Amino acid sequence: MPILSTVGLSKYFGGIKALHKLDMVVEEGQIHGLIGPNGAGKTTFFNMVSGLLPLTEGKIYFNSVDISNIPAEDINKMGISRTFQAGKLVPNMTVLDNVMSGMYNYAGVNPIKLFFLKPFTLRAQEEEIKQQALKTLKFIGMSDSAERWASELVWVERQLVQIARALVTKPKLLMLDEPTSGMGIEESKKVEGIIRQVRDMGITVIVISHDVKLVVNLSDWVTALNFGEKISEGTPQQIQNDSKVLEAYLGEEKK
Numbered sequence: 001m002p003i004l005s006t007v008g009l010s011k012y013f014g015g016i017k018a019l020h021k022l023d024m025v026v027e028e029g030q031i032h033g034l035i036g037p038n039g040a041g042k043t044t045f046f047n048m049v050s051g052l053l054p055l056t057e058g059k060i061y062f063n064s065v066d067i068s069n070i071p072a073e074d075i076n077k078m079g080i081s082r083t084f085q086a087g088k089l090v091p092n093m094t095v096l097d098n099v100m101s102g103m104y105n106y107a108g109v110n111p112i113k114l115f116f117l118k119p120f121t122l123r124a125q126e127e128e129i130k131q132q133a134l135k136t137l138k139f140i141g142m143s144d145s146a147e148r149w150a151s152e153l154v155w156v157e158r159q160l161v162q163i164a165r166a167l168v169t170k171p172k173l174l175m176l177d178e179p180t181s182g183m184g185i186e187e188s189k190k191v192e193g194i195i196r197q198v199r200d201m202g203i204t205v206i207v208i209s210h211d212v213k214l215v216v217n218l219s220d221w222v223t224a225l226n227f228g229e230k231i232s233e234g235t236p237q238q239i240q241n242d243s244k245v246l247e248a249y250l251g252e253e254k255k
């Protein structure tokens with residue numbers, strides 16, 4: 001059963017075809033890798049699916065429902081969560097508050113009200129969100145860091161907290177944008193382990209990476225993009241042996 005599919009999905013920025021007529025199917029319960037050299041259109045794909053960027057053309061279906069051009073908040077409520085490539089957290093907030101912030105949008109709770117007004121119902125709701133956030137922090141192995149400032153975290157911790165913030169809404173589909181970029185092998189393995197655990201919990205994952213090795217290790221199915229177009233798709237083994245994928249990456253080295 002596909003959880004997400006796109007038909008002729010396109011995004012043009014003036015003359016730049018960031019994504020061009022992409023047909024893609026993501027099966028429920030899988031880790032789906034999305035690879036391609038820099039500028040291939042990977043992040044643009046996430047931006048459209050998560051409702052942050054209007055489509056130029058095409059359709060996006062989530063569990064067979066047309067979600068094209070639906071506002072980001074509603075997409076999140078339907079069960080799609082994501083992380084960002086730059087890994088931004090709010091630096092002068094604790095780790096716990098950063099993770100909790102993933103829920104505010106979702107719960108329809110205004111964080112300003114939570115902090116200043118605190119009527120009884122909001123306090124009860126806040127406690128529930130806090131418990132959910134603590135559970136998620138435990139899952140990523142960072143319970144001990146709940147009260148640390150986000151600004152104190154090292155890179156791998158930042159990525160993990162971003163994943164926790166995305167998971168706290170209990171999504172059906174989690175989209176990770178370059179979750180291991182800039183990491184060493186050990187750190188990368190840790191994040192890979194978490195991603196597998198997420199999949200094993202029944203959450204479908206789309207993982208963007210520039211790193212073919214990572215995606216080959218991790219994914220059940222892979223789509224490869226170059227210059228906004230799908231150049232290949234298949235099992236990790238098929239992708240690894242596809243000369244079109246190799247050429248795309250060699251082309252990047254020459255740039």
Ligand SMILES: Nc1ncnc2c1ncn2[C@@H]1O[C@H](COP(=O)(O)OP(=O)(O)O)[C@@H](O)[C@H]1O
Pocket residue numbers: 013016017018036037038039040041042043044045
């Ligand atoms: N907001 C934007 N305005 C103009 N061009 C953009 C914008 N976002 C992305 N692009 C262009 O679209 C192409 C695809 O970018 P992106 O999706 O970020 O690639 P990737 O994530 O695969 O590295 C690039 O040529 C990029 O410069």
Ligand SMILES: [Mg+2]
Pocket residue numbers: 042043044085
């Ligand atoms: Mg990108």
